Amino acid sequence: MDYQKILEEIHQEVLPLVDKGKVADYIPELANVDRNKFGIYLLTLDDNAYAVGDVLEKFSIQSISKVFMLALTISHLGEKVYDRVDVEPSGDPFNSLVQLEHESGIPRNPFINSGALVITDMMISSFADPRAEFLEYVRDLVGQADVFCNKKVAASEKEHGFKNAAMVNLMKSFGNIENDVDEVLDLYFEFCSIEMTCSELARAFRVFANHGRGVIDTKKYITESQFKRITAIMQTCGFYDEAGEFAFRVGLPGKSGVGGGIAAILPDKYSIVTWSPGLNKKGNSLAGMKALELFTTKTGTSIF
Numbered sequence: 612m613d614y615q616k617i618l619e620e621i622h623q624e625v626l627p628l629v630d631k632g633k634v635a636d637y638i639p640e641l642a643n644v645d646r647n648k649f650g651i652y653l654l655t656l657d658d659n660a661y662a663v664g665d666v667l668e669k670f671s672i673q674s675i676s677k678v679f680m681l682a683l684t685i686s687h688l689g690e691k692v693y694d695r696v697d698v699e700p701s702g703d704p705f706n707s708l709v710q711l712e713h714e715s716g717i718p719r720n721p722f723i724n725s726g727a728l729v730i731t732d733m734m735i736s737s738f739a740d741p742r743a744e745f746l747e748y749v750r751d752l753v754g755q756a757d758v759f760c761n762k763k764v765a766a767s768e769k770e771h772g773f774k775n776a777a778m779v780n781l782m783k784s785f786g787n788i789e790n791d792v793d794e795v796l797d798l799y800f801e802f803c804s805i806e807m808t809c810s811e812l813a814r815a816f817r818v819f820a821n822h823g824r825g826v827i828d829t830k831k832y833i834t835e836s837q838f839k840r841i842t843a844i845m846q847t848c849g850f851y852d853e854a855g856e857f858a859f860r861v862g863l864p865g866k867s868g869v870g871g872g873i874a875a876i877l878p879d880k881y882s883i884v885t886w887s888p889g890l891n892k893k894g895n896s897l898a899g900m901k902a903l904e905l906f907t908t909k910t911g912t913s914i915f
């Protein structure tokens with residue numbers, strides 16, 4: 612299959628959509644990003660790469676970071692992680708508070724904000740230096756040392772992070788947060804502010820496509836059972852209240868972020884990353900989602 616040609620066709624087809632989405636402006640630093648950016652990077656397990664557009668420019672990966680946070684935490688703590696965070700799709704926006712009170716401070720899943728905040732709390736309790744531990748883990752997954760948090764983005768989010776603060780406080784009142792509320796928030800914002808290019812993200816996600824084993828370093832990052840579960844959560848919960856729509860239109864496990872990135876995998880075959888900062892109403896990249904829908908349709912590759 613001529614993947615390069617297919618990516619080029621898709622690029623032309625989604626171009627009219629690229630400036631139609633809305634950049635996430637509830638984090639003021641992210642509002643400065645040029646919404647005309649667009650890139651797709653496809654990386655196969657047999658180490659072929661295909662790319663179009665702005666694939667070598669770093670962007671804020673935001674919620675995509677939640678996959679790395681969960682992987683690192685379950686690889687240390689195992690199944691008991693799921694005592695404090697459930698694995699059901701929320702059907703609600705990523706920053707919603709409504710279910711949390713009804714469900715006694717147990718977040719629906721690790722890929723919405725409340726879930727990732729609990730995971731951050733577990734990381735603080737488990738690691739002497741969770742910041743360093745996390746960065747090292749992500750750098751290993753990417754196979755590259757120059758992966759950093761953007762302190763300006765983290766600070767900008769902290770200044771306006773009232774809903775996230777409300778969530779941590781509510782969960783703390785139910786006894787599901789062990790550490791200091793501000794410490795949890797600060798670290799969570801830093802984890803979200805990590806910047807990567809499409810090609811770096813594709814390398815990190817290829818490890819998940821390869822059942823948790825590094826293709827280059829051959830290191831086993833998560834067990835086979837953990838791989839199965841993380842992939843299932845990506846499939847059912849990776850796109851907030853649009854997880855059903857993503858499965859319906861694209862048919863790949865993946866994760867989006869409000870920085871406009873989407874990372875998806877076809878296990879045993881490839882990882883694919885799109886970046887286009889304009890978001891739809893649910894907070895997923897408008898052109899990115901369309902590009903992935905076209906990709907799985909044109910190539911006839913999806914998990915279904």
Ligand SMILES: NC(=O)CC[C@H](N)C(=O)O
Nearest residue numbers: 673674705724803868869
């Ligand atoms: N959906 C996202 O990418 C949200 C992440 C963002 N840092 C937040 O907490 O609001």
